[in-house]
Amino acid sequence: MLxxxxxxxxxxxxxxxxxxxxxxxxxxxxxxxxxxxxxxxLAVLTLTANRxxxxxxxxAAQVEDRYRAELAQVRELLARTGRQESDQHDGHxxxxxxxxxxxxAVGFAEGTAFDQQLKALLRTQFEEARTVARAExxxxxxxxxxxxxARVDSTRAEFLALLGDAPxxx
Numbered sequence: 001m002l003x004x005x006x007x008x009x010x011x012x013x014x015x016x017x018x019x020x021x022x023x024x025x026x027x028x029x030x031x032x033x034x035x036x037x038x039x040x041x042l043a044v045l046t047l048t049a050n051r052x053x054x055x056x057x058x059x060a061a062q063v064e065d066r067y068r069a070e071l072a073q074v075r076e077l078l079a080r081t082g083r084q085e086s087d088q089h090d091g092h093x094x095x096x097x098x099x100x101x102x103x104x105a106v107g108f109a110e111g112t113a114f115d116q117q118l119k120a121l122l123r124t125q126f127e128e129a130r131t132v133a134r135a136e137x138x139x140x141x142x143x144x145x146x147x148x149x150a151r152v153d154s155t156r157a158e159f160l161a162l163l164g165d166a167p168x169x170x
Contacts, residue, residue, distance in 0.1 A: 027145040030136035034074050038067045040098040041125050056115050059162045096128025119163055126156040
């Protein structure tokens with residue numbers, strides 16, 4: 001006997017998206033790096049909210065919104081696979097991650113020095129995020145993670161342009 005359950009595609013009900021269960025080590029490594037990269041960038045981006053004279057405030061607000069959306073997407077992908085968020089890079093001084101010392105230094109900067117330091121930190125972060133995204137694009141397999149990688153690569157190119165920097169070719 002077949003019993004109908006409350007799940008399905010009945011009117012008003014959408015089935016949950018399928019979980020990307022085909023994550024490879026590359027896919028997971030990419031997701032594990034996006035989180036601390038974005039979190040470290042968000043820490044420095046939020047400093048601009050208290051800097052009324054910063055020429056980078058409008059750009060920082062736009063970047064901050066996109067980074068928060070990416071973090072939500074990464075966490076959703078991990079949750080759908082039943083995987084926990086990794087903190088394996090916590091405290092690491094890795095390319096593309098803004099360190100606590102860098103955050104403190106830019107926090108004390110004022111005026112144009114603040115904008116210059118922020119711009120340098122963000123440039124490095126954007127470039128390294130593109131490097132990590134390209135590694136996912138060349139070796140990853142999960143469609144949703146590859147799509148995220150493509151978005152990260154293209155948005156960081158946009159962000160570099162907002163900084164006034166032409167993105168480097170791959």
